[in-house]
Amino acid sequence: MKKWSAYLVLGLVAFIACKEERVLPDQNAEADFEYIEVETPAGFPAIDYPMENRPTTERIELGRLLFHDARLSRDNTVSCASCHLASHSFADNEAQSVGVDGLRGDRNAPSLANVAYHPYFFMDGGVQTLERQVIAPLDNVLEMDHDIVEVSDELAQDELLNTLAQAAYGRNLDPFVLTRSIAAYERTLLSGDSPYDRYLQGDQFALTAEEKAGMELFFSERTQCGSCHSGFLLTDFSFNNIGLEEEYLDKGRRRVSGDESDNGKFKTPSLRNVALTAPYMHDGSLRTLEEVIDHFNSGGVDHDLKDDRIQQLNLTEEEQSQLKAFLLALTDKSFVTEALTAGN
Ligand code: HEC
Ligand code: HEC
Structure with a gap:
């Protein structure tokens, strides 16, 4: 190898090492989380998890609890599970589900089985990620009608939930944690054994x-x-x-x-x-x-x-x-x- 090209290689290595160092702090923060392998049904492809929301036991468990928590709605009567029932493959058996104050929307609640694989959400494809989808029912005056910041502040007072939030994402229960954990839970609803x-x-x-x-x-x-x-x-x-x-x-x-x-x-x-x-x-x-x-x-x-x-x-x-x-x-x-x- 000629001398100049050796310098070039060394220079490149140093440059790359330097770049690596710059991303290291982030990796360290992530290193506290123990990622798990969620088994997919035979014949199903691998799930493409968002980098910042790969599955851990704590994330999934927190999401599961929040999915079933009626405190997410303004009048504490409606949880995600009210309209997405496990017994119905996480769909509803009513044409239009009942939201806060007994109000009904215009669409039928679909099954959440295998939503981990959907490229977009809602029947009109109006939402791009599961994380962002969580905001829609909270915001909808016919569904949960609750402010996401208020809900998060309220639930952060719940010791069990907040401890889980810390373990899951290294921060208090806030809108980031709320949307991420529910999405992490939804990605475990895999069904392929018919x-x-x-x-x-x-x-x-x-x-x-x-x-x-x-x-x-x-x-x-x-x-x-x-x-x-x-x-x-x-x-x-x-x-x-x-x-x-x-x-x-x-x-x-x-x-x-x-x-x-x-x-x-x-x-x-x-x-x-x-x-x-x-x-x-x-x-x-x-x-x-x-x-x-x-x-x-x-x-x-x-x-x-x-x-x-x-x-x-x-x-x-x-x-x-x-x-x-x-x-x-x-x-x-x-x-x-x-x-x-x-x-x-
Ligand atoms: C051109 C594409 C297309 C074809 C062909 C088609 N479907 Fe569909 N199917 C759809 C769409 C789109 C909907 C949802 C329509 C809506 O919600 O208004 C649907 C809805 C359904 C549903 C209701 C599912 C639910 O959860 O509400 C069933 C069951 C179904 N189709 C079965 C069939 C069967 C059986 C055939 C053949 C006889 C068929 N489809 C042909 C596009 C298609
Ligand atoms: C009052 C009933 C109701 C509540 C409460 C509710 N949903 Fe839904 N959900 C629906 C309906 C209806 C749709 C279909 C809306 C559409 O397609 O525009 C839907 C659609 C979805 C979808 C998209 C599925 C797909 O195939 O595109 C996801 C994901 C979802 N809901 C998750 C949740 C989560 C998470 C919560 C709690 C934060 C929740 N839902 C609360 C009724 C409800």
Whole structure:
């Protein structure tokens, strides 16, 4: 090696070392936390955790307690769990959930199973991260209607919660801790042990003949269900108008984009645990899976923006039962049992 190039290398090393040193204090602060590996269901990809909110036992436990704490609402009657029930895969069984003062909003509370993988949140995709999502129900006058700073100050007086906040993030319970910990907890709500999953992993007997016939129909060119409900969560997260209403009261994606061509378009929902999440659609207007299948079989109502894939299908009674049987086979019973056992 020539002398000058050796100096160059040395110089570079010094430069890099110098850079490293500058980020060290931050790393030291983080080093106090013992990160844990949260097991993901077989066949699911790794979760992309935000760097500043990787999971630890304390973060998850604090988030779990806060998720169930009605003090988050103005009148101490509503917690996140009031509208996201473990027994319903963390969805609500009412079309419109009850918030403070018995008020109701306009959308149906969706399942929180596997939200760790969602690229954006809400049916219009209006929120980008789980951390930021927490602010929305707190702020919503029909849901919790409470000021996040006030809530945090109040809960910081709770010794158990504040001790956990210190252990989890090295600071008192404040809006940062509140939003981070609830998001950390939500990322543990992983569900992927349905008969369909066991079939995908090679157990030929995990699905009945009827469920298999339904699966083939679901992924067929004829129904095209699987073109929107694709991938391991059975959604591609695209926004679609499926001809539910001639005139949409709720403009869906248009609320966020302001774009006329997004009228009545909603995020394609995951169909995991769909048997537990009735009623269905953004407004909870369809009460049963039969009604949903009826909707798709009829091709829905006319709307300029209705997706081309929503067409009259002419499914026989038998085919409709098969499709329903497949949807029921997307239920992960152990997810609910374990959540209920853990006191969620
Ligand atoms: C009064 C009922 C209610 C309460 C309380 C409530 N939610 Fe929700 N939640 C909803 C509804 C309704 C939606 C759908 C809103 C939308 O899509 O615009 C929703 C959507 C969500 C979503 C987005 C899911 C997705 O698929 O995009 C997350 C995450 C969530 N809630 C978490 C929480 C957390 C955390 C709390 C507590 C801080 C909470 N919710 C409190 C009713 C509620
Ligand atoms: C063009 C994309 C597309 C196709 C094709 C499609 N869906 Fe959907 N599906 C959606 C969207 C978007 C919603 C939510 C609409 C809303 O909330 O208004 C939805 C909602 C549902 C729901 C209700 C889920 C819930 O939690 O509310 C079920 C069940 C469902 N679809 C099953 C099917 C079946 C079965 C087929 C085939 C017969 C099918 N879908 C075809 C996009 C699609």
